[in-house]
Amino acid sequence: MTTATATASPTATQLPQTTEGRNPGMDLDMDWVMRARANRSAIERRATTLPGRRSVKKDHQAAWLARAISCIDLTTLSGDDTAGRVARLCAKARQPVRPDLLAALGLEGLTVGAVCVYHDMIEPAVTALHGSGIPVAAVSTGFPAGLSPFHLRLAEIGESVQAGAEEIDIVISRRKVLTGDWQGLYDEMRAFRAACGAAHVKAILATGELGTLQNVARASLVCMMAGADFIKTSTGKESVNATLPVSLVMVRAIREYHERTGYRVGYKPAGGISKAKDALVYLSLIKEELGDRWLRPDLFRFGASSLLGDIERQLEHHVTGAYSAAWRHPMG
Numbered sequence: 283m284t285t286a287t288a289t290a291s292p293t294a295t296q297l298p299q300t301t302e303g304r305n306p307g308m309d310l311d312m313d314w315v316m317r318a319r320a321n322r323s324a325i326e327r328r329a330t331t332l333p334g335r336r337s338v339k340k341d342h343q344a345a346w347l348a349r350a351i352s353c354i355d356l357t358t359l360s361g362d363d364t365a366g367r368v369a370r371l372c373a374k375a376r377q378p379v380r381p382d383l384l385a386a387l388g389l390e391g392l393t394v395g396a397v398c399v400y401h402d403m404i405e406p407a408v409t410a411l412h413g414s415g416i417p418v419a420a421v422s423t424g425f426p427a428g429l430s431p432f433h434l435r436l437a438e439i440g441e442s443v444q445a446g447a448e449e450i451d452i453v454i455s456r457r458k459v460l461t462g463d464w465q466g467l468y469d470e471m472r473a474f475r476a477a478c479g480a481a482h483v484k485a486i487l488a489t490g491e492l493g494t495l496q497n498v499a500r501a502s503l504v505c506m507m508a509g510a511d512f513i514k515t516s517t518g519k520e521s522v523n524a525t526l527p528v529s530l531v532m533v534r535a536i537r538e539y540h541e542r543t544g545y546r547v548g549y550k551p552a553g554g555i556s557k558a559k560d561a562l563v564y565l566s567l568i569k570e571e572l573g574d575r576w577l578r579p580d581l582f583r584f585g586a587s588s589l590l591g592d593i594e595r596q597l598e599h600h601v602t603g604a605y606s607a608a609w610r611h612p613m614g
């Protein structure tokens with residue numbers, strides 16, 4: 283493991299049993315936070331080994347692509363979003379792939395994990411998804427910069443929950459990370475979590491603006507200690523969004539948190555993931571670093587606006603036989 287907390291991880295005999303249910307958080311453990319490190323060169327070396335290592339049988343590949351679909355937070359976060367656009371997106375969420383392809387692959391009933399929108403679009407999304415079981419996720423707390431007054435950020439969460447969002451994607455204050463104000467970050471995240479009530483909360487770290495991988499590791503731990511249900515890389519609006527090195531740091535923090543507390547926190551890479559091949563590399567990373575239990579929509583999501591289209595094209599190739607043996611991914 284590359285974070286310093288690895289050296290402080292409990293031995294196998296000390297490991298707690300997994301505790302089912304939502305992460306309640308814990309008191310801020312500043313010693314644990316300050317021990318967190320990230321060895322950039324080791325992380326980057328590991329990240330380069332992830333893509334394209336061995337090919338997989340065609341049948342397995344379709345199943346993994348279907349798994350990726352079930353973990354997508356199908357997203358539209360544009361200033362020109364309309365109720366009509368959101369309704370079309372929700373129709374796609376219900377029926378992510380052409381029915382004939384689904385039938386050919388035996389994947390009837392497949393849906394995405396959630397639909398992710400701005401607050402104003404919650405109502406049309408809830409209406410369009412009625413009866414589907416697909417939750418609406420709302421970005422909140424002054425997304426994407428998170429710089430609006432604190433009481434307004436809390437109020438925004440409350441309004442989004444009231445409007446029917448079952449998942450709230452909050453943005454943290456990057457300046458609290460950049461100035462090492464870990465207590466301030468913890469208190470902010472704790473308040474966001476409380477404002478969410480029964481809604482699940484995803485903490486967006488905006489890793490492209492946190493400066494160092496060490497900051498990413500520390501911010502990940504603090505948000506989990508404060509009760510985040512998921513930690514998420516990015517808003518999709520930063521100049522650098524989800525990357526494999528950042529993902530390795532975050533999922534290892536999730537692993538350490540699980541080892542220490544027994545609670546499983548979910549992971550959501552977001553921003554710039556638009557190719558089926560890339561999605562499979564992320565699934566591979568999760569499988570190898572956290573295990574199969576995390577490869578389900580309650581613990582893993584892609585935040586993506588255009589990934590689904592490429593996955594659908596790849597599934598079409600599988601059905602029509604246009605699959606290319608050169609198209610490889612690292613899962614067996």
Ligand SMILES: O=C[C@H](O)COP(=O)(O)O
Nearest residue numbers: 518552553554585586587
């Ligand atoms: O959280 C989701 C992201 O905003 C989506 O980013 P994307 O449009 O680059 O896929």
